[in-house]
Amino acid sequence: MSIKIKTFATLSCTLALSFGFATAALAAGANAITVKDAWVRWLPNNLPAAGYVTLVNASDKPVDLVDISSNDYGDAMLHQTVSNGSTQKMVMVDKLTVPAHGQVAIAPGGYHVMLEDAKHKVAPGDTVHLTLKFSDGETLDTPFAVKSPAQTK
Numbered sequence: 001m002s003i004k005i006k007t008f009a010t011l012s013c014t015l016a017l018s019f020g021f022a023t024a025a026l027a028a029g030a031n032a033i034t035v036k037d038a039w040v041r042w043l044p045n046n047l048p049a050a051g052y053v054t055l056v057n058a059s060d061k062p063v064d065l066v067d068i069s070s071n072d073y074g075d076a077m078l079h080q081t082v083s084n085g086s087t088q089k090m091v092m093v094d095k096l097t098v099p100a101h102g103q104v105a106i107a108p109g110g111y112h113v114m115l116e117d118a119k120h121k122v123a124p125g126d127t128v129h130l131t132l133k134f135s136d137g138e139t140l141d142t143p144f145a146v147k148s149p150a151q152t153k
């Protein structure tokens, strides 16, 4: 049983590596968008994790975040937490506009990147990578620091 699981994990890591090279080759040229404060709130028991990052636009045109993917997770989706009186729900977000010479924070209480179906064991202290795609053609392969809930209080 444990041997089967180990084999599967090794295969997933190999696949993730080969996709990673393809992604890195796409990122080139002068970038309008830079990122800061990229981190993931990790939860135990394979619960979905949440990714947070601040996007900074140095250009004089608005740029949209249009796609997020990850070699470390099967699913990476931009969600917004919406309050409905006393209850909260998450809604899917197709794109997020970073204003010209401005920034937008994907931060607790507002937006989060929902990360599900981890492809290998992820633990606090690790670094995972999310690939952020923008409307100007820019692709950023971004390292996110994985933190435990206790580290983020």
Ligand SMILES: [Cu+2]
Binding pocket: 079, 090, 112, 113, 114
């Ligand atoms: Cu969510």
